[in-house]
Amino acid sequence: MGLALVGTSLVTLVLFVWFIVTKRQIQTLKNVKKQEDREKRLQLSKMLRYLKWGLSAAVLMVVTTGVLSIFGINADRAIYLEHIHGLGFSTDGKRVLIPAHDGLKAYEDGIWKIPEGEKHDYMGFSPVDNGFYSSGHPAVGSDMKNPFGIVKSTDEGKSLQTLALEGETDFHNMAVGYSSHVIYVMNPQPNSKMNTPGLYYSIDEGVTWTKSQMNGFGEEPTAMAVHPTEASVIAIGTPSAVYLSKDYGNTFEKLVSAGQATALFFNNHGELFIGGYQNKAYLQKMDMTSKKAENLLIPALTEDAVAYFAQNPSDEDQMSFATFKNDVYISNDQGLKWKKIADQGKSISEGNEEGK
Incomplete structure (x- = not known):
């Protein structure tokens, strides 16, 4: 063009x-x-x-x-992904949604777009079956309080509903059940609903919160994921392992030790995807019944790793992940082949494919 x-x-x-x-x-x-x-x-x-x-x-x-x-058709050239803060698919499965430092970005049919809505700095971005939950900071000139606390959108960010702790807390570590909508947050400091730091969960859209005891867990969290339908099941990654709780985070068991866990994701079947780094970047899919993990093919990542991962809820063959260096990949065959759609934050037009 x-x-x-x-x-x-x-x-x-x-x-x-x-x-x-x-x-x-x-x-x-x-x-x-x-x-x-x-x-x-x-x-x-x-x-x-x-x-x-x-x-x-x-x-x-x-x-x-x-x-x-x-x-028009080349709008993606004007799009830059600065400081990727999450990744997920739209509720209809047609778009990859990525919250960056300057608002939500969308990738659909090989084209990058900027959805309608204010350019908020979303953190703790958590897609669900009817939209997404998030924390973060409002865009410059917005009437919303800073920080968000916890907000929800059902129209891909065109409008936001404030749920809790507006103007009080910014949650970087946050995960929400895809269908259950249970909200888990790692609270960094006391606020009006949480007396102390630690893991909390809410089953009523943030109206009330319960603190998890976290017995058996004593490391710094690096990633979080919640089971899509079982509100009591949460996985937390650390610099050395992945831990699993089946009782709302009150007790944890070590699920796997394979270096640093950098990304966690539960799909609709309850399978756990684990992105991590042990001498090199890796991506695994774990069956939660047998606890057996399958290594998935990913492109070679030089001094980088999977930061965020998602599987399309409408098409299990389609997956996407972002790295810490702001590279973004997408696969349409369950990870057999990957196409690079962003290189260090710079959007890439359809047709440029790298790696297997």
């Missing part, structure tokens, strides 16, 4: 110069009594009409191409 805009602009410039030169030539032919001048003036006048039509068409093409460059 950029080359097309340059090309049409050059054509317009050439036609404009030709138009001006022709018009001046006509003005120099003042001797209308001289037949040679009359004939030449007639020819030039006819040419001037054609040039006028051509110039008008060229100007229209420049305007159209410019509009398409800004709003």
Whole structure:
């Protein structure tokens, strides 16, 4: 689209110069009594009409191409993903949604787009079956209090419903059950609903909160995921392991020790995806009944790892993940092949594929 805009602009410039030169030539032919001048003036006048039509068409093409460059099929070139804070799929499964430092970004059918709504700095982004929950900070000029506390959206960020702790706490470690909508947060400091730091959960949209005892857990949390339907089941990653609780976080058991756990995700079947780093980045899928993990293929990540992962709720073959260096990949065959759709935060048009 950029080359097309340059090309049409050059054509317009050439036609404009030709138009001006022709018009001046006509003005120099003042001797209308001289037949040679009359004939030449007639020819030039006819040419001037054609040039006028051509110039008008060229100007229209420049305007159209410019509009398409800004709003149309190549809008992704203007999109940069700064500080990725999560990743998930839209409720209909058609879009990958990524909250960045300057608002929500969407990837659909090979095209990056910016959804409607204020450009909030979402943190703890948690997609669910009818929208998403999040914490974070409001956009510049927003009327919302800073920090959000906990908010919910059912229209991909066009509007936000404040649930709890507005203006009090920003939750970076937060996870929500996809269907149950139970909310878990790692509270960093006391607030009006939580007397002490620690793990809390709410089953009523943040109206009331219960503190989890966290027996058997004593490390710094690096990632969190909640079972989609069983509100009592939560997994927490640490720098050395993944822990699982089946009683609302009151007691934990070590599920796996495989280096640092960097990303956790429960799919609709209750299978747990684990992104981690042990000498190199890895991605696993664990059956929660047998506790057996299957290694999934991912592109080679140099001094990087999976930071966020999601599986499409409408199409199990489609997966996506983002890395700590703001690379984003998508797969349509359960991870056999991956396509890179963002490189260090810079969006990539459809057709550029890297790695297996």
